[in-house]
Every structure is written in structure tokens, then in C-alpha cells.
Amino acid sequence: MELNKKNIKTLLGMAAAIVLFAWALQNTSRLGELVRYLLGLFSPFLLGMSIAFILSVPLRAIERRLFAHAVDANGRRKGWVRPVSILITLALVAGVLCVVMFLIIPEIAGSISTLSAAFPAFLGNMQRWAVELSATLPEIGAWLEGLEINWQQLASSVFQFLQNGAGDLLGGAVGVAGAVFSGIVTFFLGFVFSFYILMQKERLARQARQICYAFLPEEKADFAVRVGRMANSTFSSFLSGQCIEAVILGCLFFIAMSIFRLPYAMMVSVLISITSLVPVFGAFIGCFVGTFLILIINPMQALGFLILFLVLQQIEGNLIYPKVVGGSVGLPSIWVLMAVTIGGSTMGLIGMLIFIPLTSVCYSLFREMVYRRLSRKHLPEQKIR
Numbered sequence: 001m002e003l004n005k006k007n008i009k010t011l012l013g014m015a016a017a018i019v020l021f022a023w024a025l026q027n028t029s030r031l032g033e034l035v036r037y038l039l040g041l042f043s044p045f046l047l048g049m050s051i052a053f054i055l056s057v058p059l060r061a062i063e064r065r066l067f068a069h070a071v072d073a074n075g076r077r078k079g080w081v082r083p084v085s086i087l088i089t090l091a092l093v094a095g096v097l098c099v100v101m102f103l104i105i106p107e108i109a110g111s112i113s114t115l116s117a118a119f120p121a122f123l124g125n126m127q128r129w130a131v132e133l134s135a136t137l138p139e140i141g142a143w144l145e146g147l148e149i150n151w152q153q154l155a156s157s158v159f160q161f162l163q164n165g166a167g168d169l170l171g172g173a174v175g176v177a178g179a180v181f182s183g184i185v186t187f188f189l190g191f192v193f194s195f196y197i198l199m200q201k202e203r204l205a206r207q208a209r210q211i212c213y214a215f216l217p218e219e220k221a222d223f224a225v226r227v228g229r230m231a232n233s234t235f236s237s238f239l240s241g242q243c244i245e246a247v248i249l250g251c252l253f254f255i256a257m258s259i260f261r262l263p264y265a266m267m268v269s270v271l272i273s274i275t276s277l278v279p280v281f282g283a284f285i286g287c288f289v290g291t292f293l294i295l296i297i298n299p300m301q302a303l304g305f306l307i308l309f310l311v312l313q314q315i316e317g318n319l320i321y322p323k324v325v326g327g328s329v330g331l332p333s334i335w336v337l338m339a340v341t342i343g344g345s346t347m348g349l350i351g352m353l354i355f356i357p358l359t360s361v362c363y364s365l366f367r368e369m370v371y372r373r374l375s376r377k378h379l380p381e382q383k384i385r
Contacts, residue, residue, distance in 0.1 A: 048193030
């Protein structure tokens, strides 16, 4: 290789990268502390960017549908459109949150009183059911007698656990007050920062493109801009598809539970809608809570709810989710499942939400590369079909 100025600069860059990588491997703890410090320092700005990205999805729809004709003589959107659209978006989000809280808080209050009254009867019914089962099946009765369960002591232990848990929660509230205050301040700063991003998002996008073309070769800058646009479109489609899927699933549960007259239909449906925002596996959290609540009232209805959940989950997993979410991000259902599994195992809840659109972008880029390489080889059609 000829040692000209360009090659020397490339070799020096590779050497510096190798040295930095070796240092990172030998100082993982310090690197982790540095990352945590930087994340804490920039957390209001990162939160603001996340809020702005989420709000930009309904914001674009409002501007496109309500103020499509509000343009000046030069064809530009009038200056009052953006702040008015932001206010409408915030009002819609606040309205949705208020409706959810209005629906679920009275249900929670009524459920607590119902559960507190029904729990002793539930223990008595379980004991009577165990006696009847032991009379019908002596083998199971002998096994249950060997367990030597004291139901009264179990009930007192449960109530004592709840009392102690409430006391610990009250005692720890003072300790976490500072963290809660810090979180409120961070959220407020992030919210203000997101407002400025939404007001000037076209200008920020233009500046980002200018930076790419200023410091990168034109071909690489074109690729970076294309990937950025693809990522923005994919994440927006995924977010809107995930919300639509959650609403559809919640409505299905509410209709089915109302038809079969299962208790807590509204609360469980809203809970499943919220938890189903976590891709694929989130609805199981709502299933567990709903099954437990209904089990205390009526064990047979809890069994019916569990069967209903499995049926609706199969419909949602095989029909709704791949069509609504998988189709919105251009990702086959098998890759959606793989993205959720890998994202959840590596980054938890955030990873589940991020990896689906991220995998979709990588899938699209890799598919383009495969098709491009196949076209260069001029292979017979029957070999690649």
C-alpha cells in the first residue's frame, strides 16, 4: 500500500480506534460510570427528544388534515399553524390520559373494597372446594391433607403482609421524595425542550442534513440522510401501529368480557390496552392481574377469562399484530418476534420498543444490499425464486 497522506491518515485513525477499544475493554467500570454520568447530565434533553418524537406523530396528522390549506402566497405553512397544532396535540394527549384515569380510578377503588370483602369468603370457598375435591378424589385429598394448610393463619399472614408492605411503603416515601422531585424537574425541562424541538423541527432537520454534507462525502451523506428518513418513517409507523393495536385489543376484551358478563370488564380492558403497548408480551401482564382479580370473586369465571385471553391472544398475535404493527414497519412477523425477544433480553422494556423499528431499518437495508448483489451476478431466475 502506498504511504500517501490519505493512507497515513487512515492508518492513524485505525490505530487510535484500536487503542480506544483496548482501553474500553480494560476500564469497563470507568466507562460505565462515564456513560451513566453523561446520560444523567443529558437526560432532560434525551427525554425532550423522545417526547417530541412521540408528539410529532399526531402533530403531523393534525397539520396535514386540519390545516392543509393554511399556507401563504409562497406555499409555506402560516406561522400560527404550528403553535396551534401543538396546543391541540397536547390537549388530545391530556384528554386521553384524563379519560383513562376517569375510567380506571373508580374501578380500582371499587375493586379494592370488593376484594377486601370477598377475600375471607374466597379462602373459605377454597377450603370447602378442597374438601369436596378430596371426597371425590381420595388421592388428591390425601395429598392435600399432607400439606397441612392452616387457612386462618394463611389469611392472617396475607393481611399482615399487606399491612407491613403499606408501612414500609409509607416509611420509604420520605426517602424517595428527593428522587421524585428530581424526576419532576427532569420531566419539566424535557417537556419544555420538546416544545422547542417541535416548533423548529424542520429547521433542525435541515441543519442536520447540512452537517452531514459538510463533513461527509456526498455519497455517504446521501446514505446517512436516506437512513435517517427511513428510521423516522419506520419509528413513526411503529408508534402509530402499536397504539392502534392496543386500542383494538382493549376493545375486543371489553366486548368479549361484557358478552360473557365477566367482572372488572372496563378496568381489565384498559389495563390490557396499556400493557399491550409493550410488544407481544405486554398483554400477559394484564392477563395475570385480571385473572387474579376475577379468581377472588369467582374461580370458574377466572378460568373462563383465562381461556378468553388465550383465544383473543391468538387472534391478536396471528392476525392483528403482524398486520397492524408488522405491516406498518415493513417487517415479517417472525422478525417482529425475534426483535422483541432480543430487545427484551438486552435492554428490557425500552429494548422491546426500540428493536422492532430498528430491526426494520436494518432489514430494509440488508434486503436492498442482497438484491443489489444478486442483480450484479445475473443469476437465472429459478435459482433465486
